[in-house]
Amino acid sequence: MKKEIPCEMQVVTESGGIVVPKGFKADATYCGIKTIKDSFDLGIVFSEYKSAGAALFTTNQICAAPVKLARKIIQKGYIRAFVVNSGNANACTGEQGYKDAEEMVRIAGKCLKISEDEILIASTGIIGRPLPMDKIAAGIKAAATSLGNTPAHGNNMARAIMTTDTKQKDIAIRIRINNKDVFVGGISKGAGMIAPNLATMLCFITTDVSMSASLLNECLRNSVESSFNRITIDGHMSTNDTIAIIANGVSGVNILPDSQELQIFQQGLDYVTSYLAKALVKDGEGATKFIQIDVVGAGSNNDATRIARAIADSPLVKTAINGCDPNWGRIISAAGYAGVDLDEAKINLYINDILIFSKGMPANCDMNLLSKSMKRSEINIRLELGLGNCTDTVWTCDLSHEYVTINAEYHT
Amino acid sequence: MKKEIPCEMQVVTESGGIVVPKGFKADATYCGIKTIKDSFDLGIVFSEYKSAGAALFTTNQICAAPVKLARKIIQKGYIRAFVVNSGNANACTGEQGYKDAEEMVRIAGKCLKISEDEILIASTGIIGRPLPMDKIAAGIKAAATSLGNTPAHGNNMARAIMTTDTKQKDIAIRIRINNKDVFVGGISKGAGMIAPNLATMLCFITTDVSMSASLLNECLRNSVESSFNRITIDGHMSTNDTIAIIANGVSGVNILPDSQELQIFQQGLDYVTSYLAKALVKDGEGATKFIQIDVVGAGSNNDATRIARAIADSPLVKTAINGCDPNWGRIISAAGYAGVDLDEAKINLYINDILIFSKGMPANCDMNLLSKSMKRSEINIRLELGLGNCTDTVWTCDLSHEYVTINAEYHT
Numbered sequence: 147m148k149k150e151i152p153c154e155m156q157v158v159t160e161s162g163g164i165v166v167p168k169g170f171k172a173d174a175t176y177c178g179i180k181t182i183k184d185s186f187d188l189g190i191v192f193s194e195y196k197s198a199g200a201a202l203f204t205t206n207q208i209c210a211a212p213v214k215l216a217r218k219i220i221q222k223g224y225i226r227a228f229v230v231n232s233g234n235a236n237a238c239t240g241e242q243g244y245k246d247a248e249e250m251v252r253i254a255g256k257c258l259k260i261s262e263d264e265i266l267i268a269s270t271g272i273i274g275r276p277l278p279m280d281k282i283a284a285g286i287k288a289a290a291t292s293l294g295n296t297p298a299h300g301n302n303m304a305r306a307i308m309t310t311d312t313k314q315k316d317i318a319i320r321i322r323i324n325n326k327d328v329f330v331g332g333i334s335k336g337a338g339m340i341a342p343n344l345a346t347m348l349c350f351i352t353t354d355v356s357m358s359a360s361l362l363n364e365c366l367r368n369s370v371e372s373s374f375n376r377i378t379i380d381g382h383m384s385t386n387d388t389i390a391i392i393a394n395g396v397s398g399v400n401i402l403p404d405s406q407e408l409q410i411f412q413q414g415l416d417y418v419t420s421y422l423a424k425a426l427v428k429d430g431e432g433a434t435k436f437i438q439i440d441v442v443g444a445g446s447n448n449d450a451t452r453i454a455r456a457i458a459d460s461p462l463v464k465t466a467i468n469g470c471d472p473n474w475g476r477i478i479s480a481a482g483y484a485g486v487d488l489d490e491a492k493i494n495l496y497i498n499d500i501l502i503f504s505k506g507m508p509a510n511c512d513m514n515l516l517s518k519s520m521k522r523s524e525i526n527i528r529l530e531l532g533l534g535n536c537t538d539t540v541w542t543c544d545l546s547h548e549y550v551t552i553n554a555e556y557h558t
Numbered sequence: 559m560k561k562e563i564p565c566e567m568q569v570v571t572e573s574g575g576i577v578v579p580k581g582f583k584a585d586a587t588y589c590g591i592k593t594i595k596d597s598f599d600l601g602i603v604f605s606e607y608k609s610a611g612a613a614l615f616t617t618n619q620i621c622a623a624p625v626k627l628a629r630k631i632i633q634k635g636y637i638r639a640f641v642v643n644s645g646n647a648n649a650c651t652g653e654q655g656y657k658d659a660e661e662m663v664r665i666a667g668k669c670l671k672i673s674e675d676e677i678l679i680a681s682t683g684i685i686g687r688p689l690p691m692d693k694i695a696a697g698i699k700a701a702a703t704s705l706g707n708t709p710a711h712g713n714n715m716a717r718a719i720m721t722t723d724t725k726q727k728d729i730a731i732r733i734r735i736n737n738k739d740v741f742v743g744g745i746s747k748g749a750g751m752i753a754p755n756l757a758t759m760l761c762f763i764t765t766d767v768s769m770s771a772s773l774l775n776e777c778l779r780n781s782v783e784s785s786f787n788r789i790t791i792d793g794h795m796s797t798n799d800t801i802a803i804i805a806n807g808v809s810g811v812n813i814l815p816d817s818q819e820l821q822i823f824q825q826g827l828d829y830v831t832s833y834l835a836k837a838l839v840k841d842g843e844g845a846t847k848f849i850q851i852d853v854v855g856a857g858s859n860n861d862a863t864r865i866a867r868a869i870a871d872s873p874l875v876k877t878a879i880n881g882c883d884p885n886w887g888r889i890i891s892a893a894g895y896a897g898v899d900l901d902e903a904k905i906n907l908y909i910n911d912i913l914i915f916s917k918g919m920p921a922n923c924d925m926n927l928l929s930k931s932m933k934r935s936e937i938n939i940r941l942e943l944g945l946g947n948c949t950d951t952v953w954t955c956d957l958s959h960e961y962v963t964i965n966a967e968y969h970t
Contacts, residue, residue, distance in 0.1 A: 208894030208902055238890060238902070240919040273887035274920040383895040385887075461873065461957070462965055469966030475685035475797075478650060482620030483795035490620055490650070507652040508686040545873070546966070550959050553874055554881030 151406050153413035154322040162300030163318030163331035167354040169194045169396035170331070171293035174306030177285025179233030179271065179278060188285030189306030191228040191350055192258060192293050197394040198356075199225020200363035201266060202370055204387035210237035211247040212269045213386060219251070219263060223359025225392050226264040228350050229254045230307050231282060232335075233271040235346065237385040246277040253283050257290035268388045270309055270336065270346040304333040307348050310552070311335050315425040321414040323407050328355050328397040330414050334422035336384070346386035349374065349422055355411060356395030361403055365412055366391050373419035377427050377541045378458045389419075427541045432548030435467055436524045439540045441481075443531040449486040450531075450538035456484035457527065457540075464545035470520040472497045474508070481529060492532030498525060563818050565825035566734040574712030575730030575743035579766040581606045581808035582743070583705035586718030589697025591645030591683065591690060600697030601718030603640040603762055604670060604705050609806040610768075611637020612775035613678060614782055616799035622649035623659040624681045625798060631663070631675060635771025637804050638676040640762050641666040642719050643694060644747075645683040647758065649797040658689040665695050669702035680800045682721055682748065682758040716745040719760050722964070723747050727837040733826040735819050740767050740809040742826050746834035748796070758798035761786065761834055767823055768807030773815055777824055778803050785831035789839050789953045790870045801831075839953045844960030847879055848936045851952045853893075855943040861898040862943075862950035868896035869939065869952075876957035882932040884925075886914045893941060904944030910937060 158166055165172050174189030201220045203213050219225075229250065236243050247267060255262040269277070293299070304316040318331035334349040357365070370389055401407050428436050439457050444450035457463055460480040466473035474495055482488060495503035498519040502511050570578055577584050586601030613632045615625050631637075641662065648655050659679060667674040681689070705711065716728040730743035746761040769777070782801055813819050840848050851869050856862035869875055872892040878885035886907055894900060907915035910931040912923050 206891060206894040207896075207898065207900040208890050208905075238887065238915070238918065238920065240903075240917075273891070274915075383891070385891050385894065461961070465962055465965035468962065471966075475650065478620050479618060479685070479795070479797050482618040482797065484619075486619065488619040491652070503650070503686075505652075506650065508650065545962060547959055547962050549873070550877050550880065550957060550962055553877035554883075554958070 151409045153410045155414055155417060156320050158318040158320050158329070159297065161304070161314065161316050162297030163316045164191055164303050164333050164350065164352055165295040165300040166318035166331040167329035167352045169354055169394045170352045171295050171299065172303040173289050173292045173294060173299050174302035175285050175288040177281045177288065179231055179281055186302055186306035187233045188231045188282065188289055189303040190254070190258070190286070190289045190293065191303060191352060191392070193226045193392050193394040195394050195396060196224060197226050197392045198223055198359040198362050199266060199390065199392050200359060200366045201388060201390035202366060204384060206383050206385050208238065208385050210235050210269060210386040211239055211243035212236055212267045213388060214244060215247040215251065216266050216268065216388065219266060222263050224264050225266050225390070226260050227254060227258055228266050228268065228390060229286060230268045230348065231285065232307055232309055234269060234275055234277050235271045235273050235386050236269040236277045238274045239276055242276060246279055249279060250277070250282055250286070253286050254290070257286050266390050268348055268386065270307065270348055270386055273385065307333060307335040309336065310431060311429055313429050315422050315429070317418055317421050319414055319417060321410060323399045323410050326397060326399050328399045328411070329353065330418050332418045332422050334426055336426065346384040347374070347426065348387070349389040349419070351391040351418060353391065353393045354395065354397040355393050356400040357393045361401065361408070362391060362393050365415055368412060369415045369419040372416055373423040376539060377423050378455060424541055427543050430543040431552045432546040433543035434523070434546055435544040437467060437542045437544065438524070438526050439542065440526070440528045440537065441531065442528065442537045443533055444536040445534040447536045447538060450536050452486055453481045453484040453529065454538045454540040456480045457529070458542035461545050464542070467525055468544035468546045470517070472502060472516050472520055474502045477527060477529070478503060488531065489533065494530040494532070496528040498522070563821045565822045567826055567829060568732050570730040570732050570741070571709065573716070573726065573728050574709030575728045576603055576715050576745050576762065576764055577707040577712040578730035578743040579741035579764045581766055581806045582764045583707050583711065584715040585701050585704045585706060585711050586714035587697050587700040589693045589700065591643055591693055598714055598718035599645045600643045600694065600701055601715040602666070602670070602698070602701045602705065603715055603764060603804070605638045605804050605806040607806050607808060608636060609638050609804045610635055610771040610774050611678060611802065611804050612771060612778045613800060613802035614778060616796060618795050618797050620650065620797050622647050622681060622798040623651055623655035624648055624679045625800060626656060627659040627663065628678050628680065628800065631678060634675050636676050637678050637802070638672050639666060639670055640678050640680065640802060641698060642680045642760065643697065644719055644721055646681060646687055646689050647683045647685050647798050648681040648689045650686040651688055654688060658691055661691060662689070662694055662698070665698050666702070669698050678802050680760055680798065682719065682760055682798055685797065719745060719747040721748065722843060723841055725841050727834050727841065729830055729833050731826055731829060733822060735811050735822050738809060738811050740811050740823070741765065742830045744830045744834050746838055748838065758796040759786070759838065760799070761801040761831070763803040763830060765803065765805045766807065766809040767805050768812040769805045773813065774803060774805050777827055780824060781827045781831040784828055785835040788951060789835050790867060836953055839955050842955040843964045844958040845955030846935070846958055847956040849879060849954045849956065850936070850938050851954065852938070852940045852949065853943065854940065854949045855945055856948040856950070857946040859948045859950060862948050864898055865893045865896040865941065866950045866952040868892045869941070870954035873957050876954070879937055880956035880958045882929070884909045884914060884928050884932055889939060889941070890915060900943065901945065906942040906944070908940040910934070
């Protein structure tokens with residue numbers, strides 16, 4: 147379906163993207179939560195108009211106070227601001243943590259002069275420490291007074307949500323709908339893992355289309371399914387994961403259910419979420435290679451997913467790829483323990499488009515060519531099961547010495 | 559129940575244990591499958607009398623030819639010999655691989671002058687290469703002619719099954735049943751992982767009690783549930799895992815179902831399998847620490863298992879422990895994504911018997927004391943869920959630079 151309606155789309159920028167959609171402002175400040183002074187640790191994204199909002203959260207049973215509160219607030223479907231701090235996750239902080247999250251919303255409501263029901267908060271950083279509320283209050287006040295829509299403002303916001311990230315993840319695209327320009331901008335951070343006690347994957351998206359909250363929620367859910375739900379760094383889901391979107395309608399383009407406009411918008415949103423999700427994997431802790439795993443010919447989509455994830459989460463597969471080794475035995479055996487019935491004699495495995503395992507046996511391939519291709523920074527694994535027509539794709543990264551260094555040498 | 563009948567038990571030896579039970583012989587040879595010449599790569603364990611046998615195998619959908627064949631042979635319940643090679647797993651080798659496995663049994667039957675139905679074979683090593691049958695044949699002949707029951711013979715066998723193992727895993731115990739001595743001996747190799755393309759966990763056990771094959775199978779299954787099924791190195795299940803036992807009855811002690819004797823024997827067997835399973839973890843690739851994870855207070859045993867495994871398989875938990883860091887945030891969040899309903903406010907976490915997380919909040923513990931205790935080679939994690947009376951224990955090891963070195967720097 148999706149591909150039948152072509153989407154005219156252009157990437158506008160890869161920095162400051164969050165304020166590219168019309169009617170949005172942002173800024174960030176350093177208020178002293180992070181220990182690194184040359185950084186930002188509190189940021190705000192603000193819509194000048196009443197807006198629809200939607201959000202998805204971690205399914206981890208142990209979730210942070212801001213997630214618990216945001217889950218309540220999003221119910222009404224109107225969001226005008228994201229207020230986010232880094233350096234402290236406000237997770238495993240008990241009742242006081244929840245009160246602090248409520249206080250954070252209260253302060254932001256006053257500073258931004260909007261209803262508390264329209265503010266979605268998120269926190270990322272150290273787990274189990276009380277939120278320094280004096281700093282948070284000062285930070286919100288400072289950021290709220292300097293909001294703007296220049297690329298610098300957007301950049302500050304993108305940097306304010308970073309923790310162990312080495313790169314800013316940031317994009318804005320323009321799409322044409324009904325001969326009008328509409329924009330989608332987004333930022334993300336973290337890498338699906340809990341970095342050294344610093345929790346979280348966060349993603350914030352802005353757009354100037356007009357849309358009902360329920361349709362926006364549906365679009366976001368679809369988009370996350372094909373992007374953030376397709377990535378894994380180390381299989382460790384965080385307590386604070388939040389993906390949220392605001393649609394303020396400033397473009398004048400209204401998106402209705404079951405419309406061609408919706409199909410076009412969905413493609414644009416999918417592009418943004420895929421870009422931001424892949425950026426997380428590429429910047430995964432210690433990652434030197436981006437790995438795409440395609441499982442095809444499965445009996446069900448769920449089977450394809452289980453196998454793709456088993457391969458993606460295998461430390462043996464990840465270390466082999468780190469070492470540029472096309473170690474097909476590890477890939478095939480990881481597929482074998484995914485809990486899916488397989489027929490060995492029907493399996494084909496391609497690494498970087500080279501057939502290395504064919505119908506249950508090692509294939510006679512050009513090992514020199516294959517070895518050379520393993521040095522690339524992007525590796526493709528394609529597993530054909532020969533059992534049906536279902537497929538899945540998962541993106542992951544390799545497991546390096548640097549990963550162990552980052553995660554073993556950090557001390558709480 | 560078990561604890562009501564005390565088991566009088568003594569460890570006899572930690573080397574050459576496989577030939578300690580009466581009526582067993584063993585030996586091994588180097589026949590040129592492994593590239594390291596100063597080693598053994600083909601071994602035989604032989605019972606002088608007709609014996610009951612039982613075995614359990616990998617549940618990986620991609621399993622090796624010897625596993626496929628051994629699964630058939632074990633059906634009859636009579637086993638007199640284990641014939642094992644290392645250096646080549648005979649996995650992913652198609653029809654020829656299965657024919658080679660059959661040929662291996664045929665040769666062993668001739669050399670040992672026993673029925674082919676009484677021979678259980680196993681292979682471990684490189685995946686996807688044809689078994690060098692000339693070498694295998696020569697090896698079987700050589701080992702079969704030099705069988706004996708001295709500790710040296712037992713040692714040779716224990717060494718013949720090793721691949722990336724740095725230590726021999728070997729034990730024999732004596733237990734008293736009805737005022738008679740009975741013995742259980744065992745060896746194991748591998749570490750639950752597929753080492754650099756070298757597959758497999760193997761374990762072979764001998765005993766001189768008399769027992770029906772079906773009861774022996776039940777005992778083995780129980781024992782494996784509380785030992786080998788409680789360990790994880792890197793969550794990567796191999797294509798060749800095999801655990802097998804022979805009971806030859808030479809001690810004159812007969813074990814009947816539902817008897818006190820059975821309870822005593824089970825305890826002895828459990829000791830041997832636990833010892834050998836823990837030895838695998840301690841010798842896990844790059845392991846510097848042995849980690850015991852106890853989950854208590856779960857609503858079901860399955861819940862406890864899922865949580866214990868989520869913690870044990872988290873690379874973030876494993877790297878933290880490698881770095882001697884009592885990083886409770888990673889442990890709690892791993893528990894949270896295990897797919898089990900939790901009540902954060904009821905959770906307590908102890909590391910090395912020190913309460914670090916209490917009722918959903920960080921506990922006020924002596925961090926100096928805790929940090930010091932993290933330098934031990936054995937680490938205990940105890941998670942109390944407060945939801946029920948079910949428990950599980952899982953054993954694992956840390957994730958070190960050495961693990962990455964071993965697995966990334968190996969080249970196929």
